Amino acid sequence: SEQLSVLRTYKSDRPVNSAAISPVRDHVVLGGGQEAMEVTTTYTKAGKFDARFYHLIFEEEIGRVKGHFGPLNNLKFHPSGESYSSGGEDGYVRVHTFDPSYYEFDFEY
Numbered sequence: 001s002e003q004l005s006v007l008r009t010y011k012s013d014r015p016v017n018s019a020a021i022s023p024v025r026d027h028v029v030l031g032g033g034q035e036a037m038e039v040t041t042t043y044t045k046a047g048k049f050d051a052r053f054y055h056l057i058f059e060e061e062i063g064r065v066k067g068h069f070g071p072l073n074n075l076k077f078h079p080s081g082e083s084y085s086s087g088g089e090d091g092y093v094r095v096h097t098f099d100p101s102y103y104e105f106d107f108e109y
Contacts, residue, residue, distance in 0.1 A: 008028075008056070008057075008059055009059065010028060010030055010054045010059055011059070012030055012032070012052065013048070014032050014033055014034060014048045015032045015033070015034070015071070016030050016031070016032040017031060017032040017033075017071060017072060017073045017074075018030070018031045018032070018072060018073060018074050018075045019031070019075065020075040020076050020077050020084065021056065021077070022056075022077050022081055022084075023077055023079055023080075023081045024080070024081030025056075025081065025102075025103075026055060026056040026057055026107070027053050027054065027055065027056055027062070028053070028054050028056050029051050029052065029053050029054075029075050029077075029084060030051070030052050030054065030075075031050075031051045031052070031071075031072030031073070031074075031075045031086055031088075032048075032071055032072055033048050033049040033068075033070065033071030033072060033088075033089075034048060034071065049066070049067075049068040049069060049070060049071060049072060049088065049090075050064045050065060050066045050067075050068075050072075051064065051065045051072060051075060051084075051086055051096075052064050053065075055107045058107065058109055060107070062105070062107060065086075065096060067086070067094050067096075068086065068088035068089075068090050068092065068094070069088070069090040070088045070089035070090035070091075071088060071089050072086050072087070072088045073087055073088060073089060074086065074087040075087075082097065082098060083095055083096055083097040083098060084096050084098075
């Protein structure tokens with residue numbers, strides 16, 4: 001049987017429920033939020049219900065997208081890389097389209 005090894009670790013201050021790798025950029029997006037049983041006891045900013053983008057190679061956070069009112073459970077890039085979708089415990093599936101600045105961004109290392 002084959003064994004898998006860890007190639008990269010992306011650090012987050014919240015539970016991570018889903019991740020997706022961009023098909024066109026060196027980016028990975030992580031989603032999650034606070035534990036589901038604690039959601040009703042805090043407001044949305046404390047729950048950290050945003051998608052966080054990281055540089056795939058350097059593991060540095062490069063951006064966040066807010067919009068959900070509960071933990072994110074699923075993330076997926078469109079095969080063209082022009083958008084991604086997020087599904088959360090708030091009952092919504094959101095489709096996010098990238099603006100031109102996303103493609104112009106270059107990570108400085």
